[in-house]
Amino acid sequence: MRDAETMPGSSGTDQISSLILRVALRDRQAFDLLYQVTSGKLFGVCLRVLRNRPEAEEAVQDVFVKIWLKADRFSVTGQSPMSWLIAIARNQAIDRLRKRRDAASAIGDAALEVRDPAPGPEARSIATGERHRLDGCISELEDDRAAAVKGAYLDGYSYADLAARHRVPLNTMRTWLRRSLLRLRECLER
Amino acid sequence: MSTVGIDLPDDSGGDDILAAEFVLGVLPADDHAALERRLDGDAGFARQVAAWQDRLLPLADGFAEGHPSPAVKRDLDIRLFGQAASGPRAGFWESLALWRGLAGIATAAFLFAVALPRLAPDPAADQARLVASLADQASDVHYVAVYDPGHGVVGLSHLSGNPAAGRAFELWVVQAGQAPVSLGVIPAGAAVHLTLDSPLRTLVGTGAQLAISLEPPGGSPTGLPTGAVVAAGDLRGI
Numbered sequence: 001m002r003d004a005e006t007m008p009g010s011s012g013t014d015q016i017s018s019l020i021l022r023v024a025l026r027d028r029q030a031f032d033l034l035y036q037v038t039s040g041k042l043f044g045v046c047l048r049v050l051r052n053r054p055e056a057e058e059a060v061q062d063v064f065v066k067i068w069l070k071a072d073r074f075s076v077t078g079q080s081p082m083s084w085l086i087a088i089a090r091n092q093a094i095d096r097l098r099k100r101r102d103a104a105s106a107i108g109d110a111a112l113e114v115r116d117p118a119p120g121p122e123a124r125s126i127a128t129g130e131r132h133r134l135d136g137c138i139s140e141l142e143d144d145r146a147a148a149v150k151g152a153y154l155d156g157y158s159y160a161d162l163a164a165r166h167r168v169p170l171n172t173m174r175t176w177l178r179r180s181l182l183r184l185r186e187c188l189e190r
Numbered sequence: 191m192s193t194v195g196i197d198l199p200d201d202s203g204g205d206d207i208l209a210a211e212f213v214l215g216v217l218p219a220d221d222h223a224a225l226e227r228r229l230d231g232d233a234g235f236a237r238q239v240a241a242w243q244d245r246l247l248p249l250a251d252g253f254a255e256g257h258p259s260p261a262v263k264r265d266l267d268i269r270l271f272g273q274a275a276s277g278p279r280a281g282f283w284e285s286l287a288l289w290r291g292l293a294g295i296a297t298a299a300f301l302f303a304v305a306l307p308r309l310a311p312d313p314a315a316d317q318a319r320l321v322a323s324l325a326d327q328a329s330d331v332h333y334v335a336v337y338d339p340g341h342g343v344v345g346l347s348h349l350s351g352n353p354a355a356g357r358a359f360e361l362w363v364v365q366a367g368q369a370p371v372s373l374g375v376i377p378a379g380a381a382v383h384l385t386l387d388s389p390l391r392t393l394v395g396t397g398a399q400l401a402i403s404l405e406p407p408g409g410s411p412t413g414l415p416t417g418a419v420v421a422a423g424d425l426r427g428i
Contacts, residue, residue, distance in 0.1 A: 015319075018427075028271070029323050033334075035263060043256040057258050061266045068270055079240045083247045087213070094215040131248035152214040153249045159216045181210040188245055 016081040017074075024071035035064060041082075042089040049093035049156040050100075059096050063089045094156040137187035145180045148173070209238035213246060322400045324421040331359075331421040333376075335400050342386040344394070346376060351420065353404055360405040362415060363393045364422075370401065375409045398425050 016037065022030030042063050046056035066088050074084055138146045144166055151157045157165065163173040211217050212225045229236045267273065324333040331351030337344050344361070353359050361384065362370035371393055374384050386394065394400075403410070404417035 033321070035266075039258055039263070040255040041250075041253065043258040043262075044253040045250070047256045048253050056256070057262050060258050061262055061269070064266050065270060079244055080247065082250070083240075083243045086247065086250045086253075087243045090215065098219050131251055134245070134248040149214075150249060150252065152216045153246055154252045156215060158218070160218075162216065177214075177216065178207050178211070181207055181214075185206075185210075185245070 013080055013082070016085075020067070020071050020074045020081055020084070023068060024074065031064075031068060034067070038082075038085055039064070042085060045086060045089040046093040048154055049090065049097055055096065055100070056093070059093050060089070062096075063092045066092065090153075090156070097156050098158070133188060134184075137184050140187060141180050141183060145176050148177055149180055149184070152177070205235060206238050206242075209235060210242045213239055213242040318427050320394075320396060320425040320427055322423040322425045324400055324402055324423040326419065326421045329418075329420040331402060333402065333421060335361075335423070335425075337394050337425065339391065339394070342388070342391045344373060344384045344386065344400075345381065346384070347381050348379065356407065357404050357417070358407045358409065359402050359420070360409050360415070362401045362403060363390070364399040364401055365393060366397070370415055372409065372413065373400075375405070375407075376402065394425065396425055396427060399423065400425060 016034070019030045019034040019037070023034055039060060043056060043060045046059040046063070047053065050056045050059060067085065070088070074081070138149065141149070148157075148162050148166060151162060151165070159170055159173055159177070162177070163170045166173060168176070208225065212222065215222065217225070225235075229239060319339070320337045322335045322337075324335055325331065329351060332349040334347045334349060335344055336347075346361070359376040361373040361376050363373055364370045371390065373386060373390060373394075376382060376384070399422055401415075401419050401422035403415040403419050405415070410416045
């Protein structure tokens with residue numbers, strides 16, 4: 001487990017952790033503060049994946065309902081708080097994306113495309129040391145494989161989406177991505 | 191192991207790589223749902239998933255901050271608690287609710303300004319910030335205060351309630367068993383700052399209470415509160 005204590009700037013992490021723990025005790029004031037501090041980032045996750053503002057607003061609401069209901073699970077995972085929060089947001093947004101695709105596969109993706117702005121300075125919420133390490137490991141991958149990992153994480157692309165975008169068979173894409181993930185794990189453990 | 195409907199390569203990598211695929215969310219919906227169910231009863235798998243979430247977290251820097259509309263928080267509160275954060279919620283009050291929501295955005299911006307720099311390495315200001323929610327059941331005045339001991343600055347985010355015409359809000363710090371000490375008149379505005387003189391800084395700490403009273407413009411003439419206390423709250427670490 002990546003230890004929050006060893007990350008630079010861990011006091012911001014600690015603040016968010018203690019807010020989540022207070023939410024687990026049904027502290028509404030802590031919930032309001034947690035919303036104020038993290039809703040911008042978590043909404044950003046939903047907007048990037050869903051590329052549709054009204055849908056992203058519904059999704060981020062679902063995200064905070066989950067946070068309220070599952071906050072007591074947070075301490076069990078021993079994770080860094082942003083990691084836990086972002087996982088909930090990505091899950092929610094990707095889930096919604098998959099359902100939408102099932103329901104309306106006729107709509108061309110292009111119709112839903114929204115340009116997302118470059119990350120602003122306020123988006124730099126992740127400890128720089130960790131970021132540089134992962135960036136370094138990703139840069140060791142071939143360009144198209146690095147793009148596939150990022151496309152899955154940031155845009156919520158499925159294996160089927162990635163295979164179509166990279167014009168390779170599904171099996172090939174799965175082999176690529178799995179090997180890339182193994183290489184990332186090795187690189188991070190070096 | 192997997193029912194993805196894709197032939198597994200021989201170097202399938204076992205559960206750990208399945209955990210990574212689950213974290214990325216690349217699997218078909220049925221497989222993803224099956225793994226999600228597995229998380230509940232399989233602590234080892236849950237740990238692998240959490241480890242991958244942590245490993246890949248730096249990629250989340252690629253998510254730009256957004257600004258959900260104020261209606262999102264209001265609807266969320268109604269959904270979870272049956273009412274908006276503060277009081278009435280429809281018809282005539284709609285504009286007030288919206289206005290409170292906008293104040294919430296200002297709070298968000300303000301809290302980002304104070305909280306997020308803490309997430310980046312910042313060796314300079316290492317003293318923990320304190321926060322207090324200032325409210326009182328008898329009034330609709332609500333502020334959130336954040337105190338930065340490193341710079342001696344109290345940031346106040348105005349959520350609701352205004353002074354009566356011709357009156358001003360004054361902020362006080364109260365330590366148990368002692369007379370309130372004025373920190374100054376609160377300027378009008380959604381997010382304002384008061385910079386404290388050094389002697390005052392020693393009074394503001396965990397266990398102290400902040401309070402807001404209604405005073406003549408320019409502040410209490412006596413150095414002690416002369417009007418009603420309309421909001422108060424304890425300072426605590428966040």
